[in-house]
Amino acid sequence: MNWAEEYKKSLKMREVEEIFDLFIYRPLAFLLVRIVYKTKITPNNITSIAILMGVTAGYFYSLGKPVYFKVGALFYLAFNILDCSDGQLARLKKNGNHIGRLIDGIGDYIATLAVYTGIACGFVPHSGNPYYWFILLLLAGVSTIFHGMLVDYYRTRFLNYVNGRKSNSEKDFEECRKEFELLKNKKGKVFDRMVLRIYFKYTKLQRFIIARKKKSKLFITTSQEYYQKNKNIMRFWVILGPTTQVTTLIICSFLNRLDIFIWIIIAVFNCLAAILWIFQAIIDKTLKKEN
Numbered sequence: 368m369n370w371a372e373e374y375k376k377s378l379k380m381r382e383v384e385e386i387f388d389l390f391i392y393r394p395l396a397f398l399l400v401r402i403v404y405k406t407k408i409t410p411n412n413i414t415s416i417a418i419l420m421g422v423t424a425g426y427f428y429s430l431g432k433p434v435y436f437k438v439g440a441l442f443y444l445a446f447n448i449l450d451c452s453d454g455q456l457a458r459l460k461k462n463g464n465h466i467g468r469l470i471d472g473i474g475d476y477i478a479t480l481a482v483y484t485g486i487a488c489g490f491v492p493h494s495g496n497p498y499y500w501f502i503l504l505l506l507a508g509v510s511t512i513f514h515g516m517l518v519d520y521y522r523t524r525f526l527n528y529v530n531g532r533k534s535n536s537e538k539d540f541e542e543c544r545k546e547f548e549l550l551k552n553k554k555g556k557v558f559d560r561m562v563l564r565i566y567f568k569y570t571k572l573q574r575f576i577i578a579r580k581k582k583s584k585l586f587i588t589t590s591q592e593y594y595q596k597n598k599n600i601m602r603f604w605v606i607l608g609p610t611t612q613v614t615t616l617i618i619c620s621f622l623n624r625l626d627i628f629i630w631i632i633i634a635v636f637n638c639l640a641a642i643l644w645i646f647q648a649i650i651d652k653t654l655k656k657e658n
Contacts, residue, residue, distance in 0.1 A: 380529070382601045383522045385610040388451060392610060396451035400459065410457040414471050417449035421478020428485030431493055433623040439485065440620035446478050447613050466559050469543075469566045475515070475609055482616070483508045490625045500629070507632040514607040514636055516572075521604045521647065528586065528593040543567070586654040596650055603643055607636060 381389070403413075420442050427439035453471055487504055494500040547563045550556040586593065605611075612632065619628035 380526065382598050383525060383605060385605045385608045387610045387614045388608075391614075392447050392451045393455065396448050396455055399448065399452045400455045403456065404459065408456075410453040410460075411467050411470060413449055413453040413456060414467070414474050417446050417453065418474040418477050420446035420449060421474070422481045424478070425481030425483075425485035428482055428490070428620075429488035431489035435489070436620040436623060436625065439482070440617040443478075443482060443613055444617055447610060450475065450478075466546075466562055469562050472519075472569075473562065473565060476512070479508075479511060479515075479609070483511075486625060494626070500626070503629050503633060507629045510632050510637055511609075511612060514612070514640060515609060517640060517644075518604055518608045521601065525593075525597055525601050528588065528597075529590050531590050585657050586651075587657060588654050593654070596653065600643060600646055600650060603639070604647075607640055607643070612636070 384393070424439045424442035424446060427435045427442060450471070453467075457467060483504065487501065491497050491500045491504060543563055543566060547560065547567075550560050550563070615631055616625075616628050619625055619631075
């Protein structure tokens with residue numbers, strides 16, 4: 368198998384890949400995967416290093432000087448590349464598991480929280496109007512979390528239906544629930560249980576905000592029909608994904624315009640989310656649901 372075939376194998380599905388991931392971060396991540404593939408380094412090891420890079424990025428943003436914003440941006444860039452690498456390595460080695468995927472997802476939120484906290488400490492106090500920019504940054508942070516939930520929900524739903532699983536994450540949720548029951552009384556599994564508990568809370572919140580029901584009704588459709596009706600809007604959904612926001616922050620950091628980044632998240636991304644939500648509802652109405 369040549370490198371091109373291995374790279375394709377390391378990806379999910381083109382329609383659910385973010386544009387910057389597909390053409391920038393994942394190719395760079397794949398080079399790293401090729402280097403560590405034959406070593407004992409695991410996807411979880413890479414995830415841990417990625418989280419460290421994200422937290423370090425937040426630290427440099429907190430220092431409050433333009434030069435440190437640029438350094439923070441470089442660490443955030445490293446985080447994003449490593450964040451792509453762990454999943455690619457897991458898919459190539461076929462050693463991924465529920466806990467690993469959940470830790471990867473939690474790592475994204477830890478890095479995001481660290482960076483936003485860093486901006487709050489480093490940019491807001493020197494902005495000239497701290498209260499105003501703190502409120503805007505808080506709105507941007509909440510928006511980022513909301514966008515992540517939206518993308519995660521619709522990406523998972525798309526993959527489930529297209530792959531013929533016909534599940535809105537119910538299968539994954541039940542498998543994690545069973546795994547939690549098995550780990551309940553096992554010694555040395557405190558961390559794994561904590562990760563699963565976080566996942567359960569996150570899923571409930573996601574359902575409340577997006578699905579609005581404990582269990583969404585399933586669509587009666589074929590994989591091909593669902594793919595044809597949702598492939599184009601899925602490409603727009605992933606624009607809201609974390610990689611686009613990370614890239615926007617990196618660019619704005621090098622321009623020393625974190626104010627522009629905050630406004631892009633609040634105005635541009637929220638408007639896009641609202642538009643996509645409306646169009647997704649229209650598409651969903653064309654699919655028959657279970658009684």
